Amino acid sequence: MSRFIWLHEDCLRATHPVFAHAPQARAVFIWDDAYMDAMHYGLKRRVFIYETLCDLPVEIYAGDTIDTWRALQNMAGASDIITGKTPNPALKAIMQTLREGLQITTIADAPFVHLDAAKDDAGQLRRFFKYWNKAKKNAFLYDGRP
Amino acid sequence: MSHGEIIAPTGFHARPRYLRHMEKQPTQFADRAALVAHVKALSPLAGDDGVSDTRGGRAAAERLLAAIDPTAYGHSRNYLDGAVTRLSPYIRHAIVNLNEVRNRALEMGDGKALEKFIQELGWRDFWQRIYAQNPDWIWRDIEAYKTGFAPDDYADTLPPDIAAGETESAAMNHFIATLKTTGYLHNHARMYLAAYIVHWRRVTWQAGARFFLAHLLDGDPASNNLSFQWVASTFANKPYFFNLENLQKFAGMDAPCDYHTNKCFGGSYDDLAVKLFPHMEAL
Ligand SMILES: Cc1cc2nc3c(=O)[nH]c(=O)nc-3n(C[C@H](O)[C@H](O)[C@H](O)COP(=O)(O)OP(=O)(O)OC[C@H]3O[C@@H](n4cnc5c(N)ncnc54)[C@H](O)[C@@H]3O)c2cc1C
Numbered sequence: 432m433s434r435f436i437w438l439h440e441d442c443l444r445a446t447h448p449v450f451a452h453a454p455q456a457r458a459v460f461i462w463d464d465a466y467m468d469a470m471h472y473g474l475k476r477r478v479f480i481y482e483t484l485c486d487l488p489v490e491i492y493a494g495d496t497i498d499t500w501r502a503l504q505n506m507a508g509a510s511d512i513i514t515g516k517t518p519n520p521a522l523k524a525i526m527q528t529l530r531e532g533l534q535i536t537t538i539a540d541a542p543f544v545h546l547d548a549a550k551d552d553a554g555q556l557r558r559f560f561k562y563w564n565k566a567k568k569n570a571f572l573y574d575g576r577p
Numbered sequence: 578m579s580h581g582e583i584i585a586p587t588g589f590h591a592r593p594r595y596l597r598h599m600e601k602q603p604t605q606f607a608d609r610a611a612l613v614a615h616v617k618a619l620s621p622l623a624g625d626d627g628v629s630d631t632r633g634g635r636a637a638a639e640r641l642l643a644a645i646d647p648t649a650y651g652h653s654r655n656y657l658d659g660a661v662t663r664l665s666p667y668i669r670h671a672i673v674n675l676n677e678v679r680n681r682a683l684e685m686g687d688g689k690a691l692e693k694f695i696q697e698l699g700w701r702d703f704w705q706r707i708y709a710q711n712p713d714w715i716w717r718d719i720e721a722y723k724t725g726f727a728p729d730d731y732a733d734t735l736p737p738d739i740a741a742g743e744t745e746s747a748a749m750n751h752f753i754a755t756l757k758t759t760g761y762l763h764n765h766a767r768m769y770l771a772a773y774i775v776h777w778r779r780v781t782w783q784a785g786a787r788f789f790l791a792h793l794l795d796g797d798p799a800s801n802n803l804s805f806q807w808v809a810s811t812f813a814n815k816p817y818f819f820n821l822e823n824l825q826k827f828a829g830m831d832a833p834c835d836y837h838t839n840k841c842f843g844g845s846y847d848d849l850a851v852k853l854f855p856h857m858e859a860l
Binding site for chain 1: 615
């Protein structure tokens, strides 16, 4: 039974909080070509991502994301995965599938601003200035909070 | 999975698919060309449209972060040679985050001078929050077009002359070539090119968005597609368009903006509105 970090494209930083959350864990990036095709990424982007990975404390495997995690589960005892929070529904769907058999914990990056959720009428964001009128109170403060 | 259809059928393989892949990929290469060759081998369908000079990795991001000039940004950011940061591909993949960029800006000046810069960072935060709340807004029209046209009036595919950078406009061709070779465009150039695609050529914003995503190093479903919807008017109260005078003022130092190679943008805003949106009620 062991804990892994899943570094996906929305958390490619060695100081991302996923690492602090699981300091001893093996970190894995899965080069999922079909996922990148679906995201419309061309060669330029893929080279940029690969170059970024070369600087990170991460093992890269190529393959379908779900299949690769199943293999790590079978071959390396992966049981518990810490990964970056993402708005991307394709990644969220993969996480949901992996939850059959694996424990998945998502960790958010440090926010740009701390918005008061109670006053944020959650789900109602539409025009920028409505957001900005709330955000600007903390946006000019270190770490986005008083 | 939405991308499931691209995966090779498993039946052809004697062993389960995943066992073929459980080999650690290299992270050290003799040179960049070797890395590029490896990425091409891993991604045979990604095409071979060249590689940007912009390097991935935290070190490159830190160099750009050290060089930001938020005060100059405030008054020059709309010009194509303005003091923009080019941090977007790094922010896109969290190689640096908005919090670090804002904190760095705070070390460099006071609130007033930083206002525009920090507000622009806010645009990314805003789009990301919208994306998390409404993931289905990314590819569908959020609202109706306010151009006097119906969605069906727009072509679904990108015309080949746009993809090739061989349009009627020398400025647009310059932007297209820049996008394809560097993977980056200044914000104002993105607005001009998106407006040209959607309003001058009457192509769906989705087709334009796919083209940008294939080339931008920072291509992001939220920032890109929601900006396209803002230009198109499916996520704004009116369409965004421009005239030659505006193009010359903000892009003249970067792109060929003379009248003779950019005739389609000539005229006043009123003239252009009549030409581009003949069925629209007065703006
Ligand atoms: C049609 C269109 C498509 C776009 N597609 C993308 C995209 O795919 N990815 C992307 O990151 N941005 C996109 N943008 C927004 C903006 O153009 C880029 O973020 C910006 O040009 C990146 O250059 P920079 O890093 O030098 O920006 P700077 O002006 O130096 O700004 C610093 C950072 O703030 C953020 N930012 C600034 N302006 C915006 C904005 N208007 N919207 C969102 N974030 C902003 C970016 O993270 C940027 O890196 C698009 C804009 C338009 C009009």
